[in-house]
Amino acid sequence: MKSNFSYDLIIIGGGISACVFSSKFLQKNVSKKIALIEVGRGLGGRSSTRISKRFKGWKLNHGAPNFNISKSNDNLLLKNYIDDLLEKKLIKSDDSELTSLGDISELQTIKKSEFYCGESYLSSFSMSELSQKIIEFNNFGDKIDLFFKTLIVDLNFNNDEWTLKSKNGHKFKSKYIICSSNLLLHKRSLKILNTNQIPLRKAIPKNKDKKIDRLFNLLDKQSFIPRLTFLIYSNENYSYKDFYSKKYRYFYLKKNLENKFKFERVIFQLQDNNKLGIVVHTKNIDFINSYINTNDEDIFKQKIFANFNELFRNNTSVNQLTFNEGISIMKWRASQPSGCAVPLSLQFSKKYRIGFCGDWFDGNGFGRIEGSILSALTLAKKFQI
Ligand SMILES: Cc1cc2nc3c(=O)[nH]c(=O)nc-3n(C[C@H](O)[C@H](O)[C@H](O)COP(=O)(O)OP(=O)(O)OC[C@H]3O[C@@H](n4cnc5c(N)ncnc54)[C@H](O)[C@@H]3O)c2cc1C
DSSP states (O other): OOOEEEEEEEEEOOBHHHHHHHHHHHHHOTTOOEEEEOSSSSSBTTSOEEEOSSSTTOEEEOSOSSEEESOGGGOHHHHHHHHHHHHTTSEEEOOOEEEEESOGGGHHHHHTSTTTSSEEEEESSOHHHHHHHHHHTTTOGGGEEEEOSOOEEEEEEETTEEEEEETTSOEEEEEEEEESSSGGGSTHHHHHTTOSSOHHHHHSOTTSOHHHHHHHHHHTTEEEEEEEEEEEEOOTTOOOSSOOOSSEEEEEEOHHHHHHHOOSEEEEEEOTTSOEEEEEEEOOHHHHHHHHHHOOHHHHHHHHHHHHHHHTTTOSSOOOOOTTSEEEEEEEEEEEEEEOOBOGGGSEETTTTEEEOSTTBSSTTTTSHHHHHHHHHHHHHHOOO
16 A cells, blocks of 8 residues: 655665664654665665575574774774673674684784774674664664665655655655665666666756765765675584584685685574574675576585585585585675765755765775764764754
């Protein structure tokens, strides 16, 4: 059924940046009516958890498995927020084992790499639940209306009011909106939404707002890294060769091994039922294309398992996989932004009552959860309605 809704503020997207922003906003504006609209089935976005219908009982973090804060001491806003999450026990320090595959001396370099420099943190729950708890913790859960499976495809700004249309025919009205993803501002929307004009450009034509024009110019130079994640549901008796009891274990591949095996990292995730889930990431474009061209999970599974078994053949911790272990494959069309980052000074247009947050903003955390959280905190500080 098609419906019309009206809110004081609408947030598009339900990833971690949207959740951090929502909770901060609600702290200061308890009486405002706000809605969060997400195309997926739940919160978390690219830091979410696959709860498979096919493989019952498994919860695998299939996007970001954890997150690192590269330089929190440089930013009090971020440092205080992370301390708060630690104090509320929503996150904990990640002391899981990290192994560099290829050359032991490479470990130092890996610690400095983008996902492992600084301090690393794990969600105390699944990654999706972290986003959910961030909203729920101060009992904000019932002060915000959540719309899932709702894709915003069209935006209009008229008489100081936004009208948003969703693919399933709903209409949402609000004086203020926040875009926590740049899909509606970026050229990739043309293909994804099958439209001939970038939705926000249509709503705010050129030369109406210098800030917005600059935002579009910069985003035109921003691209996205595609990734595949392979989720391996191991058999009941599958375990490590050694006695490792922590929940997570990370294996990073050195460049030469990444080129050979096409894997970027392999992440073991112990499940509550003691089964061992394995999530393998790849950003090798030929490998991704060969999956798209094959489009047959069974054939591709053989390749992945063969590479996995070859990679870990003489490893002292990791056992070989057998073909009856289960697999599902997640394709991330836009796993991380790359190229041109957008300065935080372009986060808010007063004239158009629109704000932006997400990992696509400039700073140490560009392309990572650190950037998402920081941009949300910064926006919440300057955003007033
Ligand atoms: C495979 C993978 C591995 C990663 N590894 C790491 C890591 O180790 N460490 C790290 O820090 N980061 C990692 N990242 C990046 C990290 O996941 C992101 O930086 C972070 O989750 C982005 O959060 P966000 O809220 O900014 O955006 P998102 O999570 O993308 O949230 C935006 C949300 O908006 C929704 N949306 C967009 N457009 C619309 C629309 N029109 N209508 C309705 N909903 C819409 C999307 O569905 C999405 O849920 C990884 C990402 C991937 C995919």
